Amino acid sequence: MQYKEITSVQNQLVKQILVLKDKSRERKKTGLFIIEGQRELMLATKANYKIKTVLFYPDLVSDDDLNSLISSEIERIQISRDVFEKLAYRSSTEGIIAIAEMKQHRLEDLIPIVSGPKKNPLILVAEAPEKPGNIGAILRTADAANVAAVIIANPKGDLYNPNIIRSSVGCVFTNQIGVGNTDEIIAFLKAHEVSIYSAILQEAVDYHKQDYTQSTAIVVGTEATGLSDAWRLASTQNIKIPMQGEIDSMNVSVAAGILIFEVKRQRNFK
Known part of the structure; x- marks a missing residue:
């Protein structure tokens, strides 16, 4: 030809x-x-x-x-x-x-996911992720856990940066992704009765002590600044990963993986 x-x-x-x-x-x-x-x-x-x-x-x-x-x-x-x-x-x-x-990634496009026949969606929210490698790793983790949706709050760039596509190994395409600002996303989750579990140290309990079998959003922030106060105040419960070494934080994609796979464990990996 x-x-x-x-x-x-x-x-x-x-x-x-x-x-x-x-x-x-x-x-x-x-x-x-x-x-x-x-x-x-x-x-x-x-x-x-x-x-x-x-x-x-x-x-x-x-x-x-x-x-x-x-x-x-x-x-x-x-x-x-x-x-x-x-x-x-x-x-x-x-x-x-x-x-x-490109696709638009509007929050309203996720309504069938959070309100559809699957009554307990698992949603991963990442606030203000900046490094393409971290975003790519988050998307790979979300794909591995087959989360219902990934929501990016206050994005610092666009999802179609070649570094994100490369580091996500194409998982930018396999995940259902929504984008919005923090206030919009909190309102969206609350309107659809999704429980919010924010990974933040203040007023937090150990992550494995919560019940995640209902509609759940796991929210993670950056290592540098963590989550904004809006998430702390909006949470159903703030959660933390007990740290046993000298440092008090870990890579955001690693933390996201630990948290969402605890949710999957409680749901018998369904």
């Missing part, structure tokens, strides 16, 4: 992709972002992301590979090695770079 081909790194589409990768402002303005890798593209397609264009390096990906990943209606562009090496964020990109449309 003959495809349109790009061989110059000065091509306008190549330049656009580089800007989308590097600039959050450009992603927000256009509503577009970049996906690298066959697994990531497969997960995005499965999650009903709209894929606009796929660029591929034929030495690394075949027509059969492309046909298994995307529908025939999606534009396919063959690229040279120079262009691929210019665009590839990492060496294991597997010859595929795609342009896709």
Whole structure:
């Protein structure tokens, strides 16, 4: 099959992709972002992301590979090695770079999850996460526990930063994600009768002493600043992980994993 081909790194589409990768402002303005890798593209397609264009390096990906990943209606562009090496964020990109449309991640889109037939959703809330690696690790943990939704409060950047997609191993696509400010999220959870358990030291009890078998939101903050007072005041109960060493905090994704898997344990991992 003959495809349109790009061989110059000065091509306008190549330049656009580089800007989308590097600039959050450009992603927000256009509503577009970049996906690298066959697994990531497969997960995005499965999650009903709209894929606009796929660029591929034929030495690394075949027509059969492309046909298994995307529908025939999606534009396919063959690229040279120079262009691929210019665009590839990492060496294991597997010859595929795609342009896709962002999702909105509105809280109201989560209403069927928190009010649907599953009466006790488990929701993970992360307030003001900043480091892409931490956000990616949180999303991987949420996927591993099959939480009902992840909500990001007061985000410092956008979810489609290539570092987040890479560090989440595509789990930015596998999770149901909502975004809002802290007050909006607290109101949303309370309106849908979701119990709030905030990981904060003040007025807290050990995390394993609570019953999480009903609708539950586990809320974590950053290592540097923790959670805002709004979460302390809104909590059904503040919870803490007993620390037995010299330091008094741990990585946010590790703390999230400990807490949500205690919820899963109480629910017999259902």
